[in-house]
Amino acid sequence: MGTCYFSNEGKKYFGTTEKNCWASFHVTFSPLQNSMKVMFKCLWKNCGKVLSTAAGIQKHIRTIHLGRAGDSDYSDGEEDFYYTEIKLNTDSVADGLSSLAPVSPSQSLASPPTFPIPDSSRTEAPCAKTETKLMTPLSRSAPTTLYLVHTDHAYQATPPVTIPGSAKFTPNSSSFSISWQSPPVTFTGIPVSPTHSHPVGTGEQRQHTHTVLSSPPRGTVSLRKPRGEGKKCRKVYGMENRDMWCTACRWKKACQRFTD
């Protein structure tokens, strides 16, 4: 599964799976009514509670699961919630560019160091405000974005890197903004890989060449593993950002984020 990270002022968190997150945040956009619908779902064990506001889910998690006797006042902002984007797109819209996000010049946090999102492909995404509808027309398709919320903030601070496709969120007035890009879910569809890499070339991988004659694969049937193609965390983030690698990469194991 793909994930994206979100950094916020010095703090930072790296989540790779839902288990690192407390809740998921779904956003569905309806092009017809030009409105958005938000939904926060608790990922705790078998909870699955669904609320419609960020403050609600935060309070729910804090009081019910984290055992924080925070009374009714939850604005103690001691531990903020961070978001981790997770993709999930309903349409197989392969048209990249074109429909540019209307991003208002509020606070363009687009930074030079743009790290890629696993399995990414781009899609447009609106800027939204919780509880508020209305969006910009966008193209067609109704992208569904899923965000994961979590409070865990292990790891020490790291260089201020901002990854595109992340969301920002403020506990109080709950106003967040989504930037563009949200990778589509990889259905069992055709290998539509708008990503770089070599042009012509079908999915080569299995080379079960049924050779009738010739000498049999005697002895050393070296089942040489193709060795994953594509950049992995190490190369993508670099040694200086080792704490951004997925766990497997940090342990020198097979990467779990950029799978092949």
Added chain:
DNA sequence: ACTGCCGGGGT
């Protein structure tokens, strides 16, 4: 030289 990661080690 660099990268991905298996196998093996430590806690």
Added chain:
DNA sequence: ACCCCGGCAGT
């Protein structure tokens, strides 16, 4: 379970 690294194969 979590974490780390030697060493090797592939680039």
